[in-house]
Amino acid sequence: EAGVTQSPTHLIKTRGQQATLRCSPISGHTSVYWYQQALGLGLQFLLWYDEGEERNRGNFPPRFSGRQFPNYSSELNVNALELEDSALYLCASSSDGASNQPQHFGDGTRLSIL
Amino acid sequence: DQQVKQNSPSLSVQEGRISILNCDYTNSMFDYFLWYKKYPAEGPTFLISISSIKDKNEDGRFTVFLNKSAKHLSLHIVPSQPGDSAVYFCAAKAGGGNKLTFGTGTQLKVEL
Numbered sequence: 001e002a003g004v005t006q007s008p009t010h011l012i013k014t015r016g017q018q019a020t021l022r023c024s025p026i027s028g029h030t031s032v033y034w035y036q037q038a039l040g041l042g043l044q045f046l047l048w049y050d051e052g053e054e055r056n057r058g059n060f061p062p063r064f065s066g067r068q069f070p071n072y073s074s075e076l077n078v079n080a081l082e083l084e085d086s087a088l089y090l091c092a093s094s095s096d097g098a099s100n101q102p103q104h105f106g107d108g109t110r111l112s113i114l
Numbered sequence: 115d116q117q118v119k120q121n122s123p124s125l126s127v128q129e130g131r132i133s134i135l136n137c138d139y140t141n142s143m144f145d146y147f148l149w150y151k152k153y154p155a156e157g158p159t160f161l162i163s164i165s166s167i168k169d170k171n172e173d174g175r176f177t178v179f180l181n182k183s184a185k186h187l188s189l190h191i192v193p194s195q196p197g198d199s200a201v202y203f204c205a206a207k208a209g210g211g212n213k214l215t216f217g218t219g220t221q222l223k224v225e226l
Contacts (some may be wrong), residue, residue: 035214043217092157094212103214105157
């Protein structure tokens with residue numbers, strides 16, 4: 001069974017640009033989560049999508065947004081990039097959003113802002 | 115406000131011995147707890163979880179203990195193996211929000 005896949009592995013952008021990160025969940029999983037791990041900090045919850053809808057949002061500005069497609073894959077968009085957005089972005093999926101099911105993570109996209 | 119705390123940034127254990135990783139939390143609404151292992155350049159790998167209605171859960175070499183009154187959980191690895199060397203994160207979830215709150219991790223090194 002294929003795990004959570006993320007692309008690209010690395011992404012280099014400059015300040016003010018936009019970044020798009022992609023995630024494919026484990027087959028059969030309907031919930032997708034995004035987390036940010038900045039240098040020296042723990043994993044911080046960004047967004048949760050389930051059945052195509054945004055269900056919960058972490059304490060991040062509106063320039064962080066995303067969507068979930070009918071096939072349950074997801075995109076994370078970061079607009080007006082700032083230096084502090086440099087981080088590892090991790091996507092996770094779970095079989096549903098209603099019960100206590102573990103979230104399974106991909107290997108992340110390393111976003112570097114120059 | 116660090117709601118999930120792992121106070122030991124690192125732990126060194128000899129191969130074959132028990133590794134005990136600790137985690138404390140402050141939010142009494144947390145009702146589901148998980149442990150993840152992370153190797154460099156990889157995403158976190160789910161190890162084991164426990165619901166707040168239990169106080170112990172075992173899976174092979176891994177056992178998680180939950181002490182709700184102390185707001186404390188621990189992960190026991192017996193016996194420890196060199197391949198267990200990684201960063202271990204505990205995480206917690208409150209109700210149906212599905213947001214995981216993570217600790218800052220403990221680097222475990224299992225020495226030969």
